[in-house]
Amino acid sequence: MKRLYDMDLSGNCYKVRLLLGFLDLAYEKLPVDLTRGDNRTSSFLALNPRGEVPVLIDNDTVIWDSSAILVYLATNAADKRWYPDDALIRARIVQWMAVAGHEIQYGLAAARAVKLFGRTGDLPQLQEIGRRALALLDEQLHKTHWLAGTDPTIADIACYPYVRCAEDGGISLAPYTNIQHWFERLEALPGYRPMADTA
Amino acid sequence: MKRLYDMDLSGNCYKVRLLLGFLDLAYEKLPVDLTRGDNRTSSFLALNPRGEVPVLIDNDTVIWDSSAILVYLATNAADKRWYPDDALIRARIVQWMAVAGHEIQYGLAAARAVKLFGRTGDLPQLQEIGRRALALLDEQLHKTHWLAGTDPTIADIACYPYVRCAEDGGISLAPYTNIQHWFERLEALPGYRPMADTA
Structure with a gap:
């Protein structure tokens, strides 16, 4: 039995919901209300000392991040294509997961948090970091259909949510045509569901 | 033939030098002088569009991050213990690599960059993020000898450099006794070399 500590509007939670959908895995959602401080309770911090969502509970195994x-x-x-057992493809996946964790998180996601949730931050600077992320992805997606090469992997899933909602942070996606075609390919995969439908 | 685009004082480069040492792999170092803008040349950006070190060239394969x-x-x-083929251990490794990329990078490494390289930044805030990283690690290392469990992995290598030089950023390591014992264990592994010796 899988349970996911989740927040509807979190792109990081949506990454997990997306993969669970692509893998056709059933799970129970446990909503965490950050505005109410659900993530700062001692029982939640015992699961994830970082106090963040998502957290996955798979039977007795607890995984955060x-x-x-x-x-x-x-x-x-069973389907190995999302994280193949090949050193080079894995390195490419980790590379793009690092971009998801750095430029995308501290640029696109942070700009969105300022505009959507009133978080404090230097919006033009965050948007600039976000555009750097978009340029990196667009350049790669000019060369390959998917971030790590010829097939979709968890690299695409890790990058997609905050890129898809970049405009929430006031960043136009219009200049990035390769990214737009990548959206179309990803959204055509069996099991795909838009963010609002998984919420 | 392996070549590493490297900067002596970079903890991120030291991570790679550490693992190359543990694996007893020969490599050539190609020093990149950031102060001279070596990382902003078009030839370097063609290797790594992010413009950062380290970059590894393994024969014709280029890997950044x-x-x-x-x-x-x-x-x-050949030695599989650094990244074992087990879903749970891998998840733990990626979890701690994420801490290395977030709290450690944006806390400990950033505070060090302010104090050592005169980078701009809110030092007390960076130190506070850094202490959050140290508390996370110390709590884990109270439970297990290594970050991902009973054996050393690349999670330990990813976290070690900027934790080891936390005091460069004005953050005392004295309260973190589990971290200090982890230093001793890691520094006793065959192939270990301190940062200055690999520079």
């Missing part, structure tokens, strides 16, 4: 959950689910999946 | 290089080298190694 969206990248770690993606690697865990994809390694356990 | 320290986490990606660690996963690549450890997956290719």
Whole structure:
């Protein structure tokens, strides 16, 4: 039995919901209300000392951090294509997961948090970091259909949510045509569901 | 033939030098002088569009991002213990690599960059984020000898450099006794070399 500590509007939670959908795995959602401080209770901090969502509970196993959950689910999946057992493809996946954790998180996601949730931050600077992320992805997606090469992997899943909602942070996606075609490919995969439908 | 675009004082480069040492792999170092803008030349940006060190060249394969290089080298190694083929251990490794990329990078490494390289930043805030990283690690290392469990992995390598030089950023390591014992264990492994010796 899988349970996911989740917040509807969190792109990091959506990464996990996306992969669970692609793998057609059933799970129970446990909503965490950050505005109410659900993530600062001692019982939640015992699960994740970072006090963040998502957290996956798989029977008795507790995993926090969206990248770690993606690697865990994809390694356990019968369908190996999401995290193949090849050193170079894995390196490419980790490379793009690092971009998801740095430029995308501290640029696109942070700009969105300022505009959508009133978080404090230097919006133009965050948007600039976000555009750097978009340029990196667009350049790669000019060369390959998917971030790590010829097939979709958890790298695509890790990058997609905050890129898809970049405009929430006031960043236009219009200049990035390769990214737009990548959206179309990803959204055509069996099991795909838009963010609002998984919430 | 392995070549590493490297900067002596970079903890992210030291992660790669550490693993190359543990795996007893020969490599050539190509020093990159950031103060001279070596990382902003078009030839360097063609290797790594992010404009950062480290970059590993393994014959014709180019890999940027320290986490990606660690996963690549450890997956290719004969000795599988650095990145074992087990979903849960891998998830734990990725979890701690995420802490290395977030709290450690944006806390400990950033505070060090302010104090050592005169980078701009809110030092007390960076130190506070850094202490959060140290508390996370110390709590884990109270429970297990290594970050991902009973054996050393690339999670330990990813976290060690900027934790080891936390005091460069004005953060005392004295309260973290579990971290200090972990230093001793890691520094006793065959192939270990301190940062200055690999520079």
